[in-house]
Amino acid sequence: MSRSRTLYLASSSPRRRELLEQIGVHYTVCPVAVSERVNPGEAPEEYVLRLALAKARAGGAALEVQAPVLGADTAVVVDDTILGKPRDRADALAMLARLSGREHRVLSGVALVEGEREESRLSVTRVRFRVLLPGEAEAYWASGEPADKAGAYAIQGRAAVFVERIEGSYSGVMGLPLFETAELLERFGVADAAARR
């Protein structure tokens, strides 16, 4: 198999693309379908790292060349429960009610795979929501924003007004922790190659 230094992004998330562009990294997208089921007894930290790696591996397996592939996964965690993307309106409203007036964690796993070589990093951010007022969650759902976001909210969107403070990584909450991502790209010698293209 021939080698290529093109960076592949195993993701269909527009947020992840924007974030990589923010740090001047060029890439080619190779979306993958990976089951987001949580294994019995699996800790949230293990879960996001397993999925990030699974996405990167699946992306690599679909290529005809051996090249570095980046995968990521984000989950909102409250009371040790993993909140992924909401199934429907009721699910989203239940998630938002659960997040109202308290702190939760956002975990983002990022993985870089190139052939046999695999490395991953975990980013953990504490996010505090103010109390949501009556009708606010319904109105927010109607905006269409929560549907494809972990925990049914987007910090970079309208939900910014719910977020009292964060401690950790803003880009991690959005889906791709840029500090950790840059570290991985550097370690694989991808950063320079990707920025020069």
Ligand SMILES: Cc1cn([C@H]2C[C@H](O)[C@@H](COP(=O)(O)OP(=O)(O)OP(=O)(O)O)O2)c(=O)[nH]c1=O
């Ligand atoms: C908490 C939060 C999540 N999100 C998004 C980031 C992710 O796209 C999504 C979490 O779902 P993921 O399953 O991590 O990713 P995805 O299915 O959107 O994309 P991929 O193809 O890479 O698997 O939630 C925000 O955009 N803003 C936020 O504030």
